[in-house]
Amino acid sequence: MSAPQPPSAYYPPPSAAVRAGSFVARVLWTVIPVVSVGLLGWVPAVHVARRRRTPASWWWLAGMVAGMVGECVLVYLVPGDKHGNAEAGAGAFALSYLITATVYAWRGCGPGPARRRPEAAPYPNPYPHPGYGSAAWPPAAFGSAPSTPYPAPVVPAVPAAAAHAMAAEIQADLRELRGFLGGEDAR
Incomplete structure (x- = not known):
């Protein structure tokens, strides 16, 4: 083989x-x-x-x-x-x-020179999909010193009371918009 x-x-x-x-x-x-x-x-x-x-x-x-x-x-x-x-x-x-x-x-007007296929990227994807590992940045192809992986994204927690207040405000705005557009009665 x-x-x-x-x-x-x-x-x-x-x-x-x-x-x-x-x-x-x-x-x-x-x-x-x-x-x-x-x-x-x-x-x-x-x-x-x-x-x-x-x-x-x-x-x-x-x-x-x-x-x-x-x-x-x-x-x-x-x-x-x-x-x-x-x-x-x-x-x-x-x-x-x-x-x-x-x-x-x-x-x-004759045929042009043979076209080459595009080559693969010389370094890995610097923005990997979350959950599939992390890549170091900058890649070693740039000749930099060893670096640390991407930090995990930190999303601040929203208190429950603040989330309910935001939802209520959005619902009120939507009701007001429906009233302006002549839709269902604003409740």
């Missing part, structure tokens, strides 16, 4: 259908910059930024929008000389932006 194995620290791999759907979505996000000749290269960056929610992904989105604006300015607004040098520079920039947007869409 073999010893039980500890559970894996990673989630199980996705099924074949999930992987296929992920691949199709990745291809579709990657096709957007290619089909639009780079004009919509920022759209997959929006998807990546919303999915990842990291500052780096938002900076990439800002760079993609700036690159698209730069591409439009260079391709459509810069006049070329008789040798076509300006068009060549604009075309090279547009091509490099198209390649960058396509590669970023392929890498960014």
Whole structure:
């Protein structure tokens, strides 16, 4: 008989259908910059930024929008000389932006890194349920000196006469409230 194995620290791999759907979505996000000749290269960056929610992904989105604006300015607004040098520079920039947007869409829209399972707490529950023993506070994980267990809660005893007086006062308040609300006759 073999010893039980500890559970894996990673989630199980996705099924074949999930992987296929992920691949199709990745291809579709990657096709957007290619089909639009780079004009919509920022759209997959929006998807990546919303999915990842990291500052780096938002900076990439800002760079993609700036690159698209730069591409439009260079391709459509810069006049070329008789040798076509300006068009060549604009075309090279547009091509490099198209390649960058396509590669970023392929890498960014793919599966993320393997997610780890959350680990157990490094120290015991500092607030145990009463009646199930007590725990020392602060726990030894904090590197403190040995401490004493929680003290038992002390509830002061209320004299019987005071308890009856409080109950009578509450009943009188409830009767008065019933009278205000139009309920049963206040007795």
